[in-house]
Amino acid sequence: MEMINLTIDHKPVVVRKGATVLEAASGIGIDIPTLCYMKLEDMNIENKPGGCRVCVVEVKGRRNLAPACCTEASEGMEISTHSIRVVNARRTVVELILSDHPADCLICAKSGNCDLQDMANHLGIRKIHYQGEHSMYREDTSPAIIREINKCIMCRRCETMCNDVQTIGVLSAVNRGFQAVVSPAFEMNLDHSVCTYCGQCVAVCPTGALTEVDETGAVIRALSDPTKTVIVQTAPAVRAALGEEFGMTAGTLVTGKMVAALRRLGFDYVFDTDFAADLTILEEGTELLNRLSAFMAGDQQVKLPILTSCCPAWVKFFEHHFPELKDIPSTARSPQQMFGSIAKTYFADKIKVKRENLVVVSIMPCLAKKYESSRPEFSVNGNPDVDYALTTRELAHLINLGNIDFKSLQNEDFDAPMGESTGAGVIFGTTGGVIEAAVRTAYEIFTGKQLPRLDFEELRGMEGLRKATIDFNGTPINIGIAHGLGNARKLLEEIQAGTSEFHAIEIMSCPGGCIGGGGQPYHHGDSEILKKRQRAIYSEDQNKSIRKSHENPYITKLYEEFLGAPLSEKSHHLLHTKYFDRS
Amino acid sequence: MTISYQLKRADFIFKNQNDWEEVLSKSISRTPQELINELISSELKGRGGAGFPTGLKWKLTAEISDSTKYVICNADEGEPGTFKDREILSMVPFKVLTGMAVCGYVIGAKEGYIYLRGEYFFLLPELNKIIREFEYYCKEIKFDFTIRIFMGSGAYICGEETALFESMEGKRGEPRNKPPYPSNYGYMGKPTVINNVETLAHTYTIFKYGAKRFYDLGVQYSRGSKLFSVSGDTPKPGIYELELGMSLADFVEEFGDGDTKAVQVGGASGFLVPRKRFNETAIGFQGKLVGISLPTGGSMMLFNSSRSMFNVLDNYLEFFREESCGQCTPCRVGCQQLLKGIKAVKRGEKNTKYLDKLLRLTETMKLTAKCGLGQSVANSFSSIVENFREEMIY
Ligand SMILES: Cc1cc2nc3c(=O)[nH]c(=O)nc-3n(C[C@H](O)[C@H](O)[C@H](O)COP(=O)(O)O)c2cc1C
Ligand code: SF4
Ligand code: SF4
Ligand code: SF4
Ligand code: SF4
Ligand code: FES
Numbered sequence: 001m002e003m004i005n006l007t008i009d010h011k012p013v014v015v016r017k018g019a020t021v022l023e024a025a026s027g028i029g030i031d032i033p034t035l036c037y038m039k040l041e042d043m044n045i046e047n048k049p050g051g052c053r054v055c056v057v058e059v060k061g062r063r064n065l066a067p068a069c070c071t072e073a074s075e076g077m078e079i080s081t082h083s084i085r086v087v088n089a090r091r092t093v094v095e096l097i098l099s100d101h102p103a104d105c106l107i108c109a110k111s112g113n114c115d116l117q118d119m120a121n122h123l124g125i126r127k128i129h130y131q132g133e134h135s136m137y138r139e140d141t142s143p144a145i146i147r148e149i150n151k152c153i154m155c156r157r158c159e160t161m162c163n164d165v166q167t168i169g170v171l172s173a174v175n176r177g178f179q180a181v182v183s184p185a186f187e188m189n190l191d192h193s194v195c196t197y198c199g200q201c202v203a204v205c206p207t208g209a210l211t212e213v214d215e216t217g218a219v220i221r222a223l224s225d226p227t228k229t230v231i232v233q234t235a236p237a238v239r240a241a242l243g244e245e246f247g248m249t250a251g252t253l254v255t256g257k258m259v260a261a262l263r264r265l266g267f268d269y270v271f272d273t274d275f276a277a278d279l280t281i282l283e284e285g286t287e288l289l290n291r292l293s294a295f296m297a298g299d300q301q302v303k304l305p306i307l308t309s310c311c312p313a314w315v316k317f318f319e320h321h322f323p324e325l326k327d328i329p330s331t332a333r334s335p336q337q338m339f340g341s342i343a344k345t346y347f348a349d350k351i352k353v354k355r356e357n358l359v360v361v362s363i364m365p366c367l368a369k370k371y372e373s374s375r376p377e378f379s380v381n382g383n384p385d386v387d388y389a390l391t392t393r394e395l396a397h398l399i400n401l402g403n404i405d406f407k408s409l410q411n412e413d414f415d416a417p418m419g420e421s422t423g424a425g426v427i428f429g430t431t432g433g434v435i436e437a438a439v440r441t442a443y444e445i446f447t448g449k450q451l452p453r454l455d456f457e458e459l460r461g462m463e464g465l466r467k468a469t470i471d472f473n474g475t476p477i478n479i480g481i482a483h484g485l486g487n488a489r490k491l492l493e494e495i496q497a498g499t500s501e502f503h504a505i506e507i508m509s510c511p512g513g514c515i516g517g518g519g520q521p522y523h524h525g526d527s528e529i530l531k532k533r534q535r536a537i538y539s540e541d542q543n544k545s546i547r548k549s550h551e552n553p554y555i556t557k558l559y560e561e562f563l564g565a566p567l568s569e570k571s572h573h574l575l576h577t578k579y580f581d582r583s
Numbered sequence: 584m585t586i587s588y589q590l591k592r593a594d595f596i597f598k599n600q601n602d603w604e605e606v607l608s609k610s611i612s613r614t615p616q617e618l619i620n621e622l623i624s625s626e627l628k629g630r631g632g633a634g635f636p637t638g639l640k641w642k643l644t645a646e647i648s649d650s651t652k653y654v655i656c657n658a659d660e661g662e663p664g665t666f667k668d669r670e671i672l673s674m675v676p677f678k679v680l681t682g683m684a685v686c687g688y689v690i691g692a693k694e695g696y697i698y699l700r701g702e703y704f705f706l707l708p709e710l711n712k713i714i715r716e717f718e719y720y721c722k723e724i725k726f727d728f729t730i731r732i733f734m735g736s737g738a739y740i741c742g743e744e745t746a747l748f749e750s751m752e753g754k755r756g757e758p759r760n761k762p763p764y765p766s767n768y769g770y771m772g773k774p775t776v777i778n779n780v781e782t783l784a785h786t787y788t789i790f791k792y793g794a795k796r797f798y799d800l801g802v803q804y805s806r807g808s809k810l811f812s813v814s815g816d817t818p819k820p821g822i823y824e825l826e827l828g829m830s831l832a833d834f835v836e837e838f839g840d841g842d843t844k845a846v847q848v849g850g851a852s853g854f855l856v857p858r859k860r861f862n863e864t865a866i867g868f869q870g871k872l873v874g875i876s877l878p879t880g881g882s883m884m885l886f887n888s889s890r891s892m893f894n895v896l897d898n899y900l901e902f903f904r905e906e907s908c909g910q911c912t913p914c915r916v917g918c919q920q921l922l923k924g925i926k927a928v929k930r931g932e933k934n935t936k937y938l939d940k941l942l943r944l945t946e947t948m949k950l951t952a953k954c955g956l957g958q959s960v961a962n963s964f965s966s967i968v969e970n971f972r973e974e975m976i977y
Contacts (some may be wrong), residue, residue: 050760051910053951064958065950070760085950092947096916129940132923154910173755173909176738178919180909 006077015073021057022068025081032057032081033090035097035119036155037069038204040527042462043484043511047160047204052153053093054119057081065089087123094119095128100135100178102150108208113522115206116153135178142191144213144370145202149181152209158182158201165511166485168317170195194320194582198313198485198509199367199518204525212367212519215388216398222359222387223266229351230359231269232262233339233418236277236429237365237514238392240536244521244529245396246406251532253540256411261399262363263412271418273362274425276339277437279558280310281424281549283575284332285442286566288504292446296475303328305480305495305502308434310334312372313509315579317485322492323581331576335428336362336369337378339418340385341574346562347418355383362389365429365517368509377577391519420554423454423547429537431483431513432459432466435506439470439479440548447473454547460538462512462531465490467502480505483513590833591826593800593808595788596671596678596781602791603677603717607684608724610790615645615689622786625794626806630881631657631742631779632849633955634868637786640776643766645690647774652692654683655751655770655777658699659735659742662850663902665882667810667822668780669703675784676710680717682783684728685790686776695730696770698747701737739906743954744769744777746908757908758954781810781881802828805867809881815847816840816887827868832861834883842887845970850882851899852959855892857970892971893929899963900925907956913948914957921945921964925975935976938968 002017008025015024025032036052039045048070056065060078065086068079080086098120105111140147154173159182162171170193174183184193202210222230243252262270287306294302307329309315315334318325333341340360348358362369366389372378373386390398399406413419424440427433436459443451458468459479464487470477480502482488488507494500510516515533516523523529541547549555563571610618622638629635644652656679660668671679683695699706714730721728733751740746741756748770750756769775778786785807789797797807805827814820817838825834835843845857848866856864866883886895900922909915924941927933945961952958968975 049910050953051912053912053953056951064952067760067953072762089947089951092944093912093951096912096920096944099920100916130917130920130924130944132920132927154912154915156910173757175909176740177903177905177907177909178915180907180915 004073004075006073006075006079008079009081019073020069021066021071021073021077021079022055024073025068025079030081032068033119033122034069035115035153035206036157038157038160038525040511040525042527042531043464045160045165045511047155047157049156052097052155054090056086056089056093058083058086091123091125094123094125095130097153098125098128099130099132101153102134104208108151109211109214110208114208115524133178135181137181137183138187140189141213142189142195142197142371143374144197144199144367145190145195146211146213147183147190147209148211149183149209151207152181153207154180154182155206156182157204157206158210161200161204164486166196166198166200166509167489168194168196168198168485171201196313196316196320196485196509197368197371200510201518202367203510203516203518203520203522212391212394213370214394215370215390216394216401219361219388219390219398220401222361228357228359229268229353230266230361231271231343231347232267232361232363233271233273233276233336233343234258234262234363235273235336235365235514236426236537237517237520237533238363238395239540240429240515240533241365241520242392242396245393248407249532250529251536253536255540256413257406257409259414260409260412261402261404261406264404264409265398265402267361269415269418271339271343272414272421272425273335273339274421274428275418275552275554276335276342277425277428278422278549278552278555279338279342279575280332280335281437281441282555282559282566283338283571284308284330285438285445285549287330287332288438289442289446290567292477292503305500305505306330307504308438308506310428310434311368311507311509312366313368314485314488314507316368316371316582317488317509318492319580319582321489321583322496323583325492325495326579326581328495329579331578333378333575333577334369334372336364336389337372337385337577338575340373340378342558343418344380344383344385345574346558355380359387360385362386363392363395364389365392365514365520366510367391367518369519393519393521396521417554417557420552422549422552423541423544424549425552426540426544427537429514430534431508432461432481432506433513433537434508435459435479435481435504437549438504441550443470443472444548444550446475449473451548462534464511477504478502482506483508484511485509590829590837593824593826595808596784596810596824597674600675600677600787603681603787604720606787606791607681607720607726610685611688611726618685618689618790619645621789621794625789625797627782627785627789627797628805628868629779630781630785630809632852637778637782640766640778641686641689644774644776647767649774651771651773652690653770653773653775654686654690654692654695655747655775656683656695656697656780656783657742657744657747657777658697658703658780659747660700660703660780661739661742662882664814664884665812665850667812667881669706670822671780671784671810672703672706672710676713677717678784678787679780680714680730681790682778682786683730684717684721684726685786686778686783687728688726690774690776692776693727693729695728696751697730697732698741698751699732699734701735704734707732707734738908740908740956743956746954747777748775757910758956760953800826802865802867811881811883813838813883813885815884816843816890817885827866829866830862831856831864831866834866835861835885838883839885840887843885844888844890845886845892847882847884847886847895847963849962850884851902852956852962853882854962855895855966855970892967892974893925896925896964896967896975897922900960903956903960911953911957913952914960917944917948917952917957918960921960928975938972938975942968
C-alpha cells in the first residue's frame with residue numbers, strides 16, 4: 001500500500017494514499033469538527049458533499065481553506081486544524097447557519113440530540129453577527145414523518161440515505177440559491193410521494209428538520225382514561241437500544257427494566273411483539289413449506305422465492321416499485337399487526353373488554369409502523385388494530401416524563417399470555433433473524449426431525465446482501481438476505497429477470513434490520529452501535545430456554561383455543577393481508 | 584503608478600476560417616509535444632475567467648494515461664450582458680471545432696462535447712450541420728473524433744466546469760470539490776480538458792500562424808487579444824477584440840460617455856474600479872505589471888455619475904443569491920445576509936460599522952466557499968463598498 005507523509009498541527013502523520021485529511025487527523029487524535037459529513041463504517045454508507053464547510057483547515061501554500069472531510073492527504077502537506085484563521089472561519093460558517101435557523105431549541109424535538117446545537121456549543125457561539133433572513137418553508141406532516149425544513153442545513157445526509165442507500169429518490173435538493181432545500185420533487189408533501197416511511201432520513205438528520213410524528217400525548221391521554229384498558233407490545237429491537245437513551249452503553253439489554261417501566265407508566269398489560277413474531281413464523285413458515293412442497297411436486301405456477309413481509313417500509317416499497325411482484329411476498333401480516341388483531345379479538349374476549357375500550361400501543365424501532373397501523377385494511381369499523389405506534393425514542397420520552405429512574409428499576413417479566421416468546425422471536429430484530437427463525441421451524445416441520453444446531457452463523461452478519469444454502473435433510477434450500485432497500489432492489493430485479501436462485505428471501509428496509517430502524521436512539525454516524533445492538537439480540541436468543549417458534553406453548557394454545565391451524569380460515573382473516581398496486 | 588499600455592484593436596478571432604481543413608490536417612501531422620510547446624510558448628491563458636494557462640492544461644491532461652478522455656467546449660456563457668461566445672459560435676464555428684479536435688489529438692480524446700447555453704437553442708440546427716461537415720472531413724482524413732452538443736439547463740452555475748460535468752452526467756448542477764481537477768477527474772470521472780469557446784478559437788490562430796504571432800500581442804503575463812463585451816453607459820456598446828494590457832484610462836477614453844465614474848471589470852464576480860484608479864489599472868491577468876485580474880467573459884460595464892453604486896451592488900448580490908447553487912453554507916447563506924445587510928445599513932437599521940462586519944464576512948466566504956462563485960463575491964462587494972462607502976449609507 002502506498003503511504004503518504006504529512007504533518008498536521010506540526011505532528012508527523014503517515015496514512016495510506018487516498019485517506020482524507022480528516023481521517024489522517026483522527027488517526028493521531030486530532031478532532032476536526034464536522035457537520036455534514038457522515039460515515040457508517042461497515043455498511044458502505046458515506047455522505048461527503050463538502051457542503052457545510054465547518055471542517056475547513058489551513059493547507060500551507062493554498063490560498064483558501066480546505067474542507068478536511070473531502071480533501072485527500074498528499075505528500076508533504078502541512079495542515080493547521082485550529083489556527084486563528086481557521087477557528088474564525090469555522091465560527092463564521094456556523095454563525096451563518098444559525099443566522100438562517102429558527103433556533104427553537106427550547107421546544108425542538110431534536111434538542112439535546114442535535115448536531116447543530118452541539119456544534120454551536122462546542123464553538124462557543126454566543127452571538128450571531130450576521131443577522132438576516134430566515135428561509136421559510138411549509139411544514140409537511142405525513143403519517144410517520146414531520147418535515148420542518150426551516151431547520152434544514154442542507155447537509156444532504158437524508159438525500160444520501162434516500163437515494164444512494166434506499167434507492168427511493170424521494171428526497172433531493174431542489175431550488176437554487178438561498179431557497180435551495182432538500183425536498184420531494186416540486187416541493188410536494190411526503191405523503192404524495194413514493195416515500196416508504198423507512199425513516200432512514202430521520203435517523204441521520206443532524207437537526208430537527210426531520211423527526212417522527214410524536215404520539216406520546218395521545219398515549220398519555222389513553223392511559224389516563226379510566227374507561228380504557230391500555231395494553232402495550234414491545235418489538236424485539238427496542239430492548240437492545242432503549243438503554244442508550246438513559247446513558248447506558250450500546251448493546252445493553254434492558255428487557256426487564258423496560259417491562260418494569262411500562263408497568264410504572266400505567267399500561268394494564270405489558271406484552272411482547274416477540275410473541276407475535278413466533279406467530280408470524282408459524283404462518284409464514286407454513287406458507288413457505290406449502291409453496292416448496294407444491295414446487296417439488298412439479299407445480300409450475302407456484303411463486304418462488306417467497307419473500308418475508310414483516311417490514312412495512314419494504315411492503316410499501318414493492319407496492320410502488322414492483323407491483324407486478326405483489327403475489328410473491330408472504331401474505332402474513334407483520335408481527336405488530338398480528339399482535340393488534342389477536343389482541344382485539346382473542347385477548348379482548350378473554351378479558352371481556354369491548355374492542356372500542358381496548359387500546360393497543362406498540363413500541364417500535366420503526367417509523368413505518370406508524371404508517372402501517374394507519375392502513376385502512378388494519379381497522380375494523382374504523383377502529384384500528386393498533387392504536388398508536390411509538391418509537392423507542394418516544395418511549396424514552398414517556399419514561400422521563402413519568403419521572404421513572406430507569407437505570408435503577410428491577411427487572412420484571414412480561415404478562416401472559418402474549419408476553420411469552422422464544423429466541424426465534426427475538427432475532428426478528430436484526431437482519432438475518434427472521435429467516436433464521438423461519439428456518440428453525442420450517443426445517444423441523446419439513447423433515448420431521450430435530451435440528452442438530454440452532455445457530456445459523458451463515459445467515460448472520462452485516463453485509464448488505466448475503467446468501468446461504470441450508471440443507472433440509474437432502475433438499476438444499478437457497479436463502480437470500482437483503483437489508484437496505486437498495487440491496488433489496490437488486491434481488492427483486494433478479495426475480496423480475498427470472499434469474500433468482502433463491503427459495504426464500506428476507507428483506508429489511510433499514511441497514512442492520514430493525515436494530516438500525518428510524519425510530520431507534522440516534523447513532524450519530526457510529527455504526528459500532530448497530531453492531532453492539534446486534535450482538536445483544538443474539539445473546540438474548542442464546543439465553544432463552546425455548547428458541548423455536550413452534551415450541552412456544554402460548555402459541556400452541558392460541559391455535560388450539562382460537563385459530564385452529566396455521567393458514568386456517570380464521571388465520572387468513574386475522575393474520576394475513578393483501579397488497580396493492582401503488583405505482 | 585501610471586500604466587502606459589495603450590488600447591489597441593485586434594482582429595483575429597472573427598477573421599476567416601475557410602482554411603480550417605488545412606489548419607486541422609497540418610496540426611495533426613505534428614507531434615502532440617510540438618503542439619503543446621507551441622501553446623505554452625504562446626502564453627495563451629483561458630478566456631473563461633480563471634485564466635489558467637491553456638498549454639499547461641492540455642499537457643497535464645495528456646500526461647494522464649487513460650483510454651477514455653474528453654474535450655469539452657464551455658459555451659454556457661451565463662454572465663449577464665455577455666454574448667461573445669455566441670458570436671464566435673455563429674460566425675467562426677469551425678475555429679472552435681478545429682481547436683477541440685486538435686486538443687483531442689493532443690491529449691488522446693476521441694469525443695468532444697459542446698455544452699451550449701440553453702438560451703442558445705437557436706444555434707443548434709446550424710451548429711449540427713457544421714459538425715456533420717466537420718466530422719465528415721475528419722473521417723476523410725482518417726482522424727477519429729466526434730463532437731456532440733449538450734444543451735445546458737439555464738443555470739449560471741452550470742458554467743463552472745465541475746458543475747457542468749455534473750449536469751452533463753444527469754445530476755444537479757453543483758460544483759465538485761477541487762482537487763481533483765478536471766485534468767485528472769472530469770466528465771464521467773475521466774481526464775478532461777474543458778476550455779472556453781474563445782480560448783479554443785485562439786488556439787486556431789496559434790496553430791495557424793505559430794505562437795509568436797499571438798505572443799506579440801498584449802503585454803507580459805497577458806499575451807494575445809481578447810473579446811470584450813462593452814455595456815452600460817457607453818455610446819458604443821458591443822463586442823470588441825482588444826489587445827490585453829491596455830490601461831483602464833485608455834479604455835474609458837475610447838468607450839466612456841465623458842462622465843464615467845466607475846467600470847465593473849469582469850461582471851458580477853469581477854471588480855469595480857473607481858475613476859481615481861483608472862490610470863493605475865490595466866486589463867489583463869494578475870502579474871507584476873498589471874493591477875487587476877481579468878475575470879469572467881471579458882464583460883466591461885461602464886457607469887456614469889447618474890448611477891447609484893448601492894443599486895449596482897444590490898443587483899449583483901441579488902444575482903448571487905439567486906444563482907448560487909445553494910450547496911455550501913458560506914455562499915448560500917452568506918449572499919443572502921450580505922444583501923439583507925446592505926439594505927439594513929441603507930435604511931439606517933444597522934450602523935455603518937456593520938459594513939465592516941460584512942466585509943469580513945466576504946473574506947470568510949472567499950476562504951471557505953466551495954467554488955469560484957462564492958469565493959468571488961468578495962471582489963465586487965469589497966471594491967464597491969470600499970470605494971463608494973458613502974453611497975452605501977446615504
Ligand atoms: C460561477 C462560474 C461560472 C462560470 N461560467 C463560465 C462560462 O459561462 N463559460 C466559461 O467558459 N467558463 C465559465 N466559468 C469558468 C469555468 O469554470 C472554467 O474555468 C473554464 O471553462 C475553463 O476554460 P478556460 O481555461 O478556457 O477559461 C465559470 C466559473 C464559475 C466559478
Ligand atoms: S434543530 Fe437543533 S439547533 Fe435547531 S432548534 Fe432544534 S435543537 Fe435547536
Ligand atoms: S422515510 Fe425512507 S423513503 Fe421516505 S424520504 Fe426518508 S429515506 Fe426516503
Ligand atoms: S433535512 Fe436534515 S438530513 Fe436532510 S439535508 Fe436537511 S438537515 Fe440534512
Ligand atoms: S460557492 Fe455557491 S455556487 Fe459554489 S458550490 Fe458553494 S453554494 Fe454552490
Ligand atoms: S463536514 Fe466537511 S464540509 Fe461539512
